[in-house]
Amino acid sequence: MERTFVLVKPGAVSRGLVGEVVARFERRGFCMRAMKMLLVDTELAAEHYAEHREKDFFGELVGSITSGPVVAMVLEGPEAISVVRKMMGATNPLAAEPGTIRGDFATEIVNNIVHGSDGPESAAREIALYFNEEEIV
Numbered sequence: 001m002e003r004t005f006v007l008v009k010p011g012a013v014s015r016g017l018v019g020e021v022v023a024r025f026e027r028r029g030f031c032m033r034a035m036k037m038l039l040v041d042t043e044l045a046a047e048h049y050a051e052h053r054e055k056d057f058f059g060e061l062v063g064s065i066t067s068g069p070v071v072a073m074v075l076e077g078p079e080a081i082s083v084v085r086k087m088m089g090a091t092n093p094l095a096a097e098p099g100t101i102r103g104d105f106a107t108e109i110v111n112n113i114v115h116g117s118d119g120p121e122s123a124a125r126e127i128a129l130y131f132n133e134e135e136i137v
Contacts, residue, residue, distance in 0.1 A: 002080040003033065004117045005126035007048075010068035011111040013037075018071050021101060021114060024087060025075055034074040034136045040065050047129055057110070064110045072130040081123055084116045 008021050026032065040048070045062040052058045075084060089100025093112050096103035106112040117123035127136070 001076050001078065002120075002123075003074055003076045003127065004080040004084050004123045005115075005130065006073050006075055006084060006117075007065075007115040007126075007130075008071040008073075009065060009111065009113060009115060010070055011064075012105065012113040013069050013071060015105075017105055017113065020105075022071075022073070024101060025084065028077075028083070028087065030075040030077040030080060030084070032073060033076050034131050035071065036073075036130075036135070037069050037071050038130075039068075040070055042066055044129065048126065060110050074127055074131060074136055081117055081119060085118065088114050088116050 006021075006025070008018050012018065012021065022032070022035075042062060045065045046053070048065065049058060049061045052061060077083070087101060089096030089102035089106075091102075091112060092109050093102040093106030094109075096106065098104065101114055102112050117126050
């Protein structure tokens with residue numbers, strides 16, 4: 001079993017898509033190990049997007065993720081990282097296949113509905129940013 005981190009972004013929360021996103025992962029068979037709604041402050045956003053700090057779109061990423069509530073979750077299941085990323089679709093929603101979360105609901109790259117960890121190291125880092133061990137069941 002593998003764990004991954006998923007974040008439903010503010011645009012999706014404001015559009016009422018949290019239930020749809022969660023339902024897709026649950027229907028696929030993933031176990032929800034932790035979930036909470038929160039407001040991401042600038043400091044947490046900067047840590048979350050640390051690998052993009054030197055890129056010109058860093059400020060836009062931070063501004064987007066701090067613009068409203070998010071829903072953070074830890075999912076567990078076989079090959080969770082790669083399967084969740086496949087279910088999310090391409091980062092650029094214009095390239096995302098229909099049937100994927102981004103392909104079905106997103107229209108722009110910064111507000112692309114969801115974030116998911118891209119590997120085991122980032123999953124561990126991102127889970128630790130949003131949850132302590134006592135919160136994960």
